[in-house]
Amino acid sequence: MPLFKIPSHFINGFLTVIFGGSTGIEVSTVVASATIGNNICQNRFSPNLYKLELICAGVVAGVSILFGSPIVVWLFAVEVIAKKLNKSIFVSCTMSAMVAWGFLLVMKPDIFLDYRITDWKWSSFPFFIVLSLLGGTLSVYFTLLVTRLKNFFSGINNNFFRVNLGAITVGLMILEFPFLYGDSYHALAPLLQHPTQYSMLFLLSLVILKPLASALTLGAGGDGGVFAPSIVVGGFLGFLFAYVCNNYLGTSLIYLNFMLVGALATLSASIYAPLTALFLVCNLAPNAYVLFFPLLMASFISRYFAGKLLPYNVYTYQMK
Structure with missing residues (x-):
């Protein structure tokens, strides 16, 4: 990972989102x-033995500010990047999380969805399970x-044609469905x-498109x-799931609860x-956290349902 990737990813990610690219700046x-962590190791400020620890530390310190939660990125570094937890990784990630936490105390990030959850009922539990399976299926469709599409575009040698083909297609979709613009958090x-x-x-069009x-x-x-x-x-x-159940099955599901469970199910998978x-x-x-148990479930x-549909070794091979 050469040093130029630091400004290039920040600038390119920023430009992609503000001009309507249907993705986010997290990755x-x-x-x-x-x-940053990789280059510290390459410049011999630390032994190569601790290269993974430095990469994880850089990710935790930098991305915690973006998510507004050091514990989230601490888990991400351990689960996704390191894929293991030992003493050195624990120390490096924890120290970086503490530094990020200090910055967050000063910055005080805004709440993403400023809506309070009232409660959830056990009668909704079967619906949460069905939604979890649908979320796993949706993640496989997305993957x-x-x-x-990456394979398709990689076969186009003309960069001008490749970029503009994607840009025009996404632009037409945004013209018809403005909710698809950028990261779509709005x-x-x-x-x-x-x-x-x-x-x-x-x-349904939003779910499919x-x-x-993004692809x-x-x-x-x-x-x-x-x-x-x-x-x-x-x-x-x-x-959509709560909408269909409420309008066609006579239920009274809470939209916010099912929106959060759907977001979690798809992201986890x-x-x-x-x-x-x-x-x-x-x-x-x-x-x-009122929804902690249904969210955990x-x-x-x-995650495991998506793994059955698209095994992890197939997933990692395709993503390469």
């Missing part, structure tokens, strides 16, 4: 901050789209504010990853990191 920040609040204003066809728009963005050369798209499309799925996804989604709303059900 760009992960790569940029990991590059396959990303890998297939689209979740309007759904909660006006739950009856949108049709089932419109919501958001992964497609086109990444395949055509956009800088980003699947964190934001997975959260958002999972939120769309959860909202997409990044193969159930604990990271769990604590990340628990920080999206002021008191989301959804995280592991969706």
Whole structure:
């Protein structure tokens, strides 16, 4: 990871999102901050023995500010990057998390979804299970789209044609569905504010098209990853699921609860990191820990169900 990846990923990720690329800046920040740790090791400020620890430390310190939660990125570094936990990794990640926590005390990040969860009932539990399975299925659909479209665009040798083909296609989709613009975090609040204003066809279109728009963005050369798209499309799925049940099955499901469970189920299965996804989604709303048990259940059900549909070794091979 050469040093130029630090400014290039920050700048490219920023430009991709602000000009409508249907992805987020989380993965760009992960790569940029990991590059810092990697280059410290390459410049012999530390033995090569601790290269992984330095990469994890860079990720935890940098990305914690973005997520507003050091514990989330601590888990991400252990689950996804290191894939193990020993004494040196624990110390490096914990020290970086403490530094990031100090910055967060000063910065005081905003709450992502400023809606309070009232409660959840055991009668909703079967619906949470079904939604978890749907979230796992959606993540597999998303993963396959990303890998297939990356392969398709990699076969186009003309960079100008490749980039503009993706940009024009995504632009036309955004023109028809503005909710697909950028990371699409802005689209979740309007759904909660006006739950009856949108049709089932419109919501279903968002669930199908958001992964497609994100895959086109990444395949055509956009800088980003699947964190934001997975959260958002999972939120769309959860909202659609509650909408269908309430309007056609006579239930009274709470939209916010199912939006969070859908976001968690899809994210957990997409990044193969159930604990990271769990604590990340628990920080999206002021008191989301009220839903801790159904969220915990959804995280592991969706992760392992997606693993059955698309085994991890196949997933990692395709993502390469």
